[in-house]
Amino acid sequence: MMKKTKIVQSYWSKAYKNSPNSGWAFRETHYMSWALSCLQLKQFYDEIELITDSEGADLLINKLHLPYTSYLTTLDKLNDENPAIWTLGKIAAYEMQQEPFIHVDGDIYIWKPFPKRIENAGIVAQNIEKNYTFGINLLGEMRNMDFFFPFLPSTGDMYESNMGIVGGHDLDFFKDYCSLVYNFLDSNRDKLESLSGGVSSVNTIMEQYLMYEYAKRRGKEVEYLIPNLPSSRMYKLTLFSLLPIDVSFIHNIGSNKKREITSDRLARLLYCAYPQYYAHVSNLLKQKTV
Template identity: 35%
Template sequence: MKIVQSFWSGNLTDFRNSYGWLSYKYNWMSWLLSCHQLVKYHKEVELYTDRFGYEILITKLQLPYTKVHVILDDLNDYHKDLWAISKIKVYEMQNEPFLHIDGDVFVWESLENKFKDAALITQNLEITADCYIKMWNEISPNLSYMPIEIENYHKHTKNFACNMGVVGGNDIDFFKEYTKRSIDFVDKNRSSLPENNFHNFNLFFEQVLFYQFAKIQNKEINFLFDEVFDDGEYIGFAEFQEVPDKTYLHLLGVYKRNPHVCKAMEVYIMKNYPESYSKITRLINEAEGNQNEIEFLTKKKVDELISDFDLELRNNVSTSDNYLLKRDLYTEGLPRYLQRLLLNKEDFNIVLLDGFEQVFTTLDDQELSFLEIKELNSVSRKYDLDDLDEVILSEISEGIGYFDLIAKMYTHFDDDSQEAKNDFLMLINRMLTNYIVFKIIAIYK
């Protein structure tokens, strides 16, 4: 079962086009990480793209696809907002078992091994509730043609669709028929549907139609996740701090525009694929005409920066030279390290990091405070403080061992029952994890 991806520029050949991301640089970083992770766990990973995609992803970024098909320029008579049409065309081209993986999906295991015998596969089932209904009510009056499958949906709009961040399987005949219906659905409505409906129309000629056609054909769909999600309410798909224990991330929807999620993706790439990251930063520097990005990272340089930061932490020395970069590289992966230490009941040292300041404000005559945490080449983060935060961070301020911290925290706790103490300990551990994720503290053995 081969892995395929598709990138179609929609004839938007500006390197700085964001394609729905917070910034254009995160779009290209997403493709970099998605490809590298797929190649790491699969033998065949093929890219279908147009000439512009080839120029950026292959010629300039040199992503390690095993095969590249430059054939999607033929779609340029479609409106740029009909982005799913390229995916449909790529499904149609497949003549052997396949999995299509979106460019905002990242894996830390083989998907082929999970689904090599499955006829049809998608990421998960989702309820077409409020968001879908609102979009459909705007689209449907303008349609001049509905396939029978969509007529069924039209009668019962609170139904289901398949999230197709991952889609594929062994039933090639199904995909030939499904893609024929999907392309027909698009082509027969291109002249009647207003352009401002095109973007949302993608969900219906791809995801809704897939589910409805499989239902009519009485085909079983296998899902990567058994949980059924409400449309627009995907939680748990962007936690870089949990990989590789979490083996699948999908930065769909609002995650693409969340600066902290985007920054976490960037730091993961910096640490794990520094040479590839440097290729992107050189392109950014060319596009922006400046040198505000880290341009020459290597694995050796990353290791040196992390080692320097570790020594600075242990010796209570802080230097401004590359501090935020070193902090980011050091703390990436640290939440998982914390969980291993806690699981093994090992002691460790906890220190406050630099790079943030406490801000005081007043709301409704109540004094509040938060930490404003600096980010490298990104907006600052905000962490709201409550009374327990104040106590914990005060205890950590001079550096402290974990066991000593817990002992001191128990002195602030009145309930002596073991169950209450266990709950309190779990709360403290969750807060320590959050402090690491927000780059407020670091730990070391």
């Protein structure tokens, strides 16, 4: 019997503390999101590894008591890095994997296991993003600022791989991809502060754009969880109201986190599905333990 796919989540405390409420409308939603994400993954997967730092382990393991089967505080090595480059925590998690894996962000909740084509693929990602205005403008700005790229940036349509989920069996590809990302970052550190969108705007290029382009140049096929998702339909990934019949996968992308109704619906979901965890998080907040 084939071993079930290992799920990986990563939590770099310094990056989360760098934005108000860790990107959510309310501080408590950040904790509830991590609880719901981990608990739903645990419904379908036996092995869930947490790659974090000492502070993250204290929060998610010691305080929230989330059922990770193992954890490592490897991300302590990022203490001297700029927390605005939040994707470094994820890249470090990919780089250290020694067996097939699927990395799942903490704002993703699943209601059924990933399809076998995803669990068994060499490289997987969530979906393709095509010609997003933010990405096109950023790439153009980087070209004008003479950013170093490991390959000639595309001048036609711009494609990126959304990496809400990412991973696969091709571990050599991920080692090489992570090296490429580090090379890109180290070659351009002196230019990051000058980006019109600030240092944090580099994350999508580092992670999503380089991933798509590198896989294409290596002739590697990427298996996408949602193969044909036009940008006009991305919002469907955030609709809790469609669970569990119409959708089985939710990803709270971008600015949706800052909507109060999102926090309300997420809290209600946690309360209904895991009332003991909801009560535990609420008590930690009342006691000001988190």
